[in-house]
Amino acid sequence: MKKYKFILFLILTIVSCGQSKKNNSEKISKSEMKGFVKSNKMDKAEFWKIIEYSIARSNDDKLEQEKIIIGKLSTYTPEQIIEFEIILRQLIIQADDFKIEAAQKIIVDYVSDDSYLYFRCWLIGKGQKIYTETLKNPDFLSENISQDEESFFEGLMYVATNAYKIKTSKKEEDESFPRIVAIKKGLDYDFGAPPTKGVDWKEEDLPTTYPKLWNLYN
Numbered sequence: 001m002k003k004y005k006f007i008l009f010l011i012l013t014i015v016s017c018g019q020s021k022k023n024n025s026e027k028i029s030k031s032e033m034k035g036f037v038k039s040n041k042m043d044k045a046e047f048w049k050i051i052e053y054s055i056a057r058s059n060d061d062k063l064e065q066e067k068i069i070i071g072k073l074s075t076y077t078p079e080q081i082i083e084f085e086i087i088l089r090q091l092i093i094q095a096d097d098f099k100i101e102a103a104q105k106i107i108v109d110y111v112s113d114d115s116y117l118y119f120r121c122w123l124i125g126k127g128q129k130i131y132t133e134t135l136k137n138p139d140f141l142s143e144n145i146s147q148d149e150e151s152f153f154e155g156l157m158y159v160a161t162n163a164y165k166i167k168t169s170k171k172e173e174d175e176s177f178p179r180i181v182a183i184k185k186g187l188d189y190d191f192g193a194p195p196t197k198g199v200d201w202k203e204e205d206l207p208t209t210y211p212k213l214w215n216l217y218n
Contacts, residue, residue: 042076042083048128050084055127060146065125066155073163078176081167085160085178088124089187095120095135096189098198099210103138106206106213107151117189118152125153142212 036053039046050072058065073081104119105111123131126145133140145151160178165171173180183192207214 036072038075042080042087044087047084047087051125052127055125060149062125062150062153062155065153066159069156069159070162070166073159074166076163076167078164078167081160081164082178082181084163086182086185086187088156088160089182089189091124091131092117092120092189093187093194095123095131096193096196097135098196098200099138100135101196102201102206102210103134103141103213104151105201105203106138106210106217107141115152117157118154121156122151122153125156137210139210139212142216147216 036049039049050069053072054065054068057068073084076084100120100123101111101116104116108115108119123134130141130144133144161173164178168176170177175181186192201209207218
């Protein structure tokens with residue numbers, strides 16, 4: 001009889017803990033929703049606020065994160081959406097560094113022009129702290145990402161375009177669209193991108209250059 005009572009107690013405890021976690025999650029979610037207050041300008045602080053908001057509400061689902069960013073961004077003015085695109089491109093270009101390329105090589109085991117671009121978008125999509133600290137030292141990623149997550153976020157490149165379409169009701173891209181405006185300002189992260197920064201890496205040096213990241217994936 002005592003054995004059955006113990007089992008019943010154990011089941012009730014597990015259920016109670018699960019409910020408690022659920023309630024705490026709901027409280028955090030509501031708190032995050034109330035805490036988001038739009039600024040009257042789009043700057044880097046506002047940019048990162050939108051990214052962090054999307055991280056908190058997407059449960060590591062990149063498609064969901066993309067939808068959340070588009071939904072939030074489409075509530076801003078067309079000019080602010082353009083500024084979001086400009087900031088995004090500045091961050092992509094800033095992250096064009098051989099040490100970031102080396103991090104991708106360790107994590108994904110290959111580097112191509114497209115995958116390297118999507119990798120940098122993924123890094124931005126992980127939030128300001130991970131982005132900033134990884135640019136200082138890619139080993140920072142070893143303790144701040146899941147080993148089995150997909151390390152690319154191509155969809156981030158199109159959020160401003162889609163938000164702009166929603167905001168302006170324009171279906172076809174023209175000279176007013178964020179991408180075109182940003183490229184005219186010299187912010188081309190593709191064919192007209194500046195040279196990659198830093199010192200190029202050799203594959204045989206990666207285990208000692210970034211030992212924590214290397215040990216995680218090898």
